[in-house]
Amino acid sequence: MWTEHDNTLTRTFRFPDFKTAFSFMSDVAEEAEYQEHHPWWSNEYNVVSFRLRTHDAGNRVTNKDHQLAAAIDQLAAEYGGEQTE
Numbered sequence: 001m002w003t004e005h006d007n008t009l010t011r012t013f014r015f016p017d018f019k020t021a022f023s024f025m026s027d028v029a030e031e032a033e034y035q036e037h038h039p040w041w042s043n044e045y046n047v048v049s050f051r052l053r054t055h056d057a058g059n060r061v062t063n064k065d066h067q068l069a070a071a072i073d074q075l076a077a078e079y080g081g082e083q084t085e
Contacts, residue, residue, distance in 0.1 A: 001083065002052075002069050007060040009052040009069055013081035021046045024079040031071045037064045039072075047084065 002011045015021040025041070025048060032038045040051040050072060052065040075081075 002073075004061055007053055009061055009065050010050065011069070011072070012047060012049040012084045013076045014084050015046045015048070015079060015081050018045050020079055021048050024048065024075060024081060027075050027079075028072055031075065032068065035064070035068055035071070037068050039068065048081075 002009045013024075015024060021043060025043060028039070028041075037054070042049045050069075052061070052069055053059050054062040054064050057064075
């Protein structure tokens with residue numbers, strides 16, 4: 001589940017290994033380009049964390065963020081990603 005706090009949507013996923021996490025990130029990059037909306041993210045081994053907000057809307061959460069979050073969730077499920085605490 002995405003968490004909204006301080007005008008930012010956040011979520012962290014854990015994958016089976018680094019290669020899977022990296023493949024997931026590559027697909028998220030393609031989707032972000034398609035949607036013309038790019039996340040802040042970080043990766044450490046098999047963990048990928050996201051922060052979403054719309055910069056050109058005053059750095060707040062908009063429908064663009066929710067749409068990208070839904071696409072990220074779908075991709076994470078395809079790659080076997082599990083939400084971390």
